[in-house]
Every structure is written in structure tokens, then in C-alpha cells.
Amino acid sequence: MFHSTSSIVRSALTSNIKMSSSATRSLTTAKSIIYSTHGEPKDVIKVHTYTIKEPEDNEIVLKTLAFPINPSDINQLEGVYPSKPEKTLQYNTTEPSAIAGNEGLFEVFKTGPGVSSKFQIGDRVVPIFANTGTWTSHNIIKEDQLIKLPKDLSIVKGATIGVNPATAYQLVNNYGLIKGDWLIQNAGTSAVSQMVSQIAKTKGINVISVIRDRDDFDAVAERLTSQGATKVISESQNGDRDVGKELAKLTGGNIKLALNSVGGKSSASIARKLAPGSKIITYGGMSKQPVTFPTSLFIFKNIQALGYWVTENTKADPAGKVKDTEEIVKLYQSGQLKELEVVESVWKLDEFSDEQVRDLIVKGLENSSKGKQLIKIE
């Protein structure tokens, strides 16, 4: 009998198609909050349902447990955030789209054939990087882009570990502070600042927290000092020269780091209190005013003004992010770091219509100025 080459080729092709078809056969149905354009978040988000295929190689299919709505997620939807995911057709949309959200806690649902035994079904993981898309029921992420968390860490702690605690941890640890040093920070009541105080306390680093003037100053100051702040002052005290002299005495002129998330006069006032050669790190701009520094601080005191952004820092040093996340887990487990305060809502996956899912997210977006919103998926 005569076998033509073409028939062998044909047979191989058929086999390939079969293999390919097997590899991409559907695993589950996913529902994601996607966007293809930027603008007012509630106008650009859509609820999209599609099929998730079997994971290949070192891919892991993940089921989402919870995700927060962060201010940066909103800015990303608005198109005013410099970090954004590529929009693709991989979710079977007609227009290139991306899944919203940058932070979230996942459960391993199915592992690809090349995934190491480190990851087992039911394990809890968070993405290392931003832009993976977390406002979704499921996602597919490669194993080398995931950090495994212990199963007994609370859902809130896990779902919010990548941005606020990571920022606080790296701000305290990345600038060479040692036991006995002082740092000064404005926006002392913010989530990050409160975590900075707690983490600094574990290292014997003293913290001066500057908070806005308010009627219940003493009560707030007491709460912050009980958490770890060594000293709490108001913004008007921050701008007062005599208070500056008192703090110089209290600290022995040993304020080695300033953390600025406010800008304007507040940034100048915390910078003035620094020891020569110290750094002031800007990581936020709540006042919406530009950062301001007296010229003499640069020339005569050699103050260095730098920026910090957890997204970029993670890209530059992913291994550092993994290590720091593991340290944050330990701080949570030892009780040295308090869980972030969040407002929880539940997305009932099997019950909610697309309209209900959309309403839930829109309500979360609207309320996000009142407190960190967390969506749990059940």
C-alpha cells in the first residue's frame, strides 16, 4: 500500500486540531467587570459573561473571593492613572477590553499541567502585579505572578494586602531607618499612615503623625498613639516654629524620614523638621496642591525629595514584593498589624443578574469616598 506524504500531513494536522480543541475546551463560565474606553466609571464598565478554558502550561484558573475598590482603580477607569492594563480580545469581546481592578484575593480553581505542586486547588493567592484584573468571578494567571497566602488569613486581609499594607511596609523599611530613628508623616489618620505607625512600632522606630485640625483632636490623637504613633500634632502645630523647636528637642534632631501624602504647606513643614541629609518621600497628594519645599532645605540641608509608588516598585523588584507580603502576613498573624477597615458588600454569583452586579459595583464606586469598599463573591 502506498501512503502519500500529504495524507500523513493531513493526519498530523487533524491530530493537532484535536489536541488544540482539547486544550482549549471550556472549564467554567466567568463574569467580569470590563471596560473598553475610559470616562466616568459607571458609564464605561460593563458586565461581561464568557467561557474560561482549561489552563495550559503554568497557568492557574482562579476563583475570586473578594476585591476592594481602590481610588487608583477609579482613576484607571477614568483614564487619568498612568498604569493601565492592555486591552485585548481574550475575553471574547467585540472591542479590545480589560478587566477592572488591581487587587483581590483568589482561590486556586484549576492548575495547568506545568504548575508546580506548591499550588493546590483551594489555595489562596494574590497577584504580584497590578493590572491583572480583579473585578471578576474568575481569572487566569501564571503561577509565577502569584503570591500564596495562608488559608487562615482573613478574606479582608488577603484581598487588601497588595496596596495599602505593602505601601506602608515598604515606606518604613526601604529607606534605611534603624531602631531609635524618627519619621514624620502627614495625613496621620489615613489607612496607610496608621499602618506605617504600627509597622514602625514593631521596629522601634518613632513616629510623629500630623493630622488635620479638628474638634476631637485629643480622642483621635489618643487612638493613633495607642496604635503606635509616638507623637501626634495638628497641621497648625506642624506650621508653628516653636513646636518645631520642641520636636527637635524631643527627637534629638533625629527625624530621618518624612512621608508626604498631602502636598502644599504640609509637605514643606514636615520637610523642615528633617535632619540634614534625610529623605522626604511623596506617595500621595490629598490636598491636590503641588509639593512645596523651602529652597534652603535642598542646598544647605541636602534633603532629598523622592517619590514612592507601590505599582512601580513591584515592577522594579517583584521578589521584594513577595518577601514583603510574607512579612506583612506575619505581622497580621502576630496581631501587630490591624486589619484594614472596609465596608463589605456581597456579590451572589449564582443569583445576581448582570444588572444587579452592575448596581453593586456602581454603589461601591459611589461610596468609596466614605470608606474602603470590599466586594465579596459568594
Next chain:
Amino acid sequence: MFHSTSSIVRSALTSNIKMSSSATRSLTTAKSIIYSTHGEPKDVIKVHTYTIKEPEDNEIVLKTLAFPINPSDINQLEGVYPSKPEKTLQYNTTEPSAIAGNEGLFEVFKTGPGVSSKFQIGDRVVPIFANTGTWTSHNIIKEDQLIKLPKDLSIVKGATIGVNPATAYQLVNNYGLIKGDWLIQNAGTSAVSQMVSQIAKTKGINVISVIRDRDDFDAVAERLTSQGATKVISESQNGDRDVGKELAKLTGGNIKLALNSVGGKSSASIARKLAPGSKIITYGGMSKQPVTFPTSLFIFKNIQALGYWVTENTKADPAGKVKDTEEIVKLYQSGQLKELEVVESVWKLDEFSDEQVRDLIVKGLENSSKGKQLIKIE
């Protein structure tokens, strides 16, 4: 005969006294501009005459050829400059005093017995460090605190080599710029900025100089480009977004360093033009306004805002200052760097009364806002 021990001791003591008297015998008479308190410069300076002794060990007695009146000298007299010499009784004053001035060209007048053969009578030298006192007919400085200059370098170049050209040279060279890079600077017509452009040109570094809006903009821009500036823009163009886009195109987004000696809005506008991860160096504050930066530059563009001060840089790296001074001499000798423009006055050492010397200095102080004053001693 009997020699008592005490007579031997007495003899040794006498000999010691003789030696000491010989070592401290007077060499010449000096006249210095001194001050013992701070305030309005013309009110605190005094002309003081005293005896200079023979140099010991590695001391060199110097005769002054010329010294400039720098703004920092004035601020030092006012007491508002963070660098100041110790006030001592070494000039035989009744109150602890210091000699004014921080820069000047000297001639070797007499070398101490331990001075190396590198320094010969008649050699020209400048002090490495600030605070040695240069508004004086003579001074005594140890050899390791002097930089030898070639005799054929002009008196103006020598007497002003330590501050403005050193600042310009280190600003261009200390921040990792390479051929083809761009830098942007404000105060484009200042003495330092003009030198920055000339030095940058020798290294193939492109310069954008921002100058104040003025009627003769084109003529000034032409003069600055002929010296080395690649492009000259006005402060209103500096604040214009469209100009920013044009410059981004022109430079290929390759502006790696910003030099700020103005502050306020101007500092924000030059910082905005920087490539991600670049540095803005503040070394002056002509506008008297604080330095201002958009928050986003720190967080999302990782811009680093640092300070530069030649005085501190010299203390931190004296060998670098010596090396850089030698490089500046080469640039002067090759004609690549133009001599600073100064207004000269002459102090006739053998003719002027103390009153006349004082008047000369007071006139220099008064005129120093109109141009750099240089006092030559003849």
C-alpha cells in the same frame, strides 16, 4: 667641677625659649577685612592690621592677588549663611574675629620648613575650602588645603575659579549625563548657567536654557546659543504645554537633568519636562519662592529632587574639587570656557589708608548686585 641638674634644665629651657621666639618672629605686616559680629556688612567689617609670623611646618604664607565679593560672602557677614569660619584670636584682635571672604587668588610668599617642593615662592594658589578668609593682604594656609594654578591663568580666572565654574562643572558632570543627553536649566543668563552651557557643549550634552521674558529676547537667546545652549526659551514658553510637547519631540524625551536656581513655578515647569527617573538639582533660589513640584512627578515619574552646594560638596570630596579645578583650568586654557565678567577695583596696599580700604570694600558690597565685584591688590 660640679654641674647641677637644675642648671642643665635651665639651659635647655632658655634654648627652647630662643627656638620658639625664632619660630614666631614676624615676617610681614598684614591687613585684613575682619568681623567679630554679624549684621549689615558695612557695619560689621573692620580693617585690621597685624603681624604675620614665619610659617611653621607645612604652613605657607600667602600674598593675596585678588578676591571677588560673592553673594554668599555677604550672607555670611549678615549671619544668614549656614557655612561660617570659626572666630579666633589668632589675628591679635581683642574679640574673637574671622577674616571675610571665601574665594581668592594667592601668591606663595614664604613656605614653612615642612612644605613640599611642589610649592615655590611666586606660585599661584587658591584655597580648596571655603572659610579660609580671602579679603586680606596675606594669609597663612597649610599646603594640603591649597590648589596650585598655572601662572599664566589670568587673575580673574584664578580668583573666581572656586565657586561659579566649580558649581557649573560639577552640575554638568556629577549626575551621570552622557553625550547626546539633554539638560534643562532656568536662570539661563546667570554666570553659572552660562558656564553650564559651555561645559555641556564640550561633552556633547544638549542644553535648554530658560530665561525671563524680555524685550531683547532674540538677541540674548542668540548670545546664549553661540556660547553653547542648544535651545533658549522664555519663562512663559516654559509654562506652556504646547512648547513642552515640541521640546519632547525635539529632545526625543531625553531630558535627563534639570538645574534649578529660581524656584516657584519655574522649577515645576522644568521638572515637568524631565524623562522618568531623572533628577532636578536645586542650587539657588533667585525668585525667593519655595521650590514647587507637581505631586505626580514624584509618584508616577520617579523624579528625584536633590540639592547641590559647592561648599558642602568640597567638604565631602576635597580630592574631587582639586581634580575638577584642574579640569576647569584646562577648559580655560583651551578657550572652551569664557572668563567670568567682573567689575574690577584696585586696593593699593602701600598707599591706601584703612579708611580707603574700608570705602573700597563698602563700595564693592553696594555694587555687587550690579555685577560680580573683584578687588585686585597691587
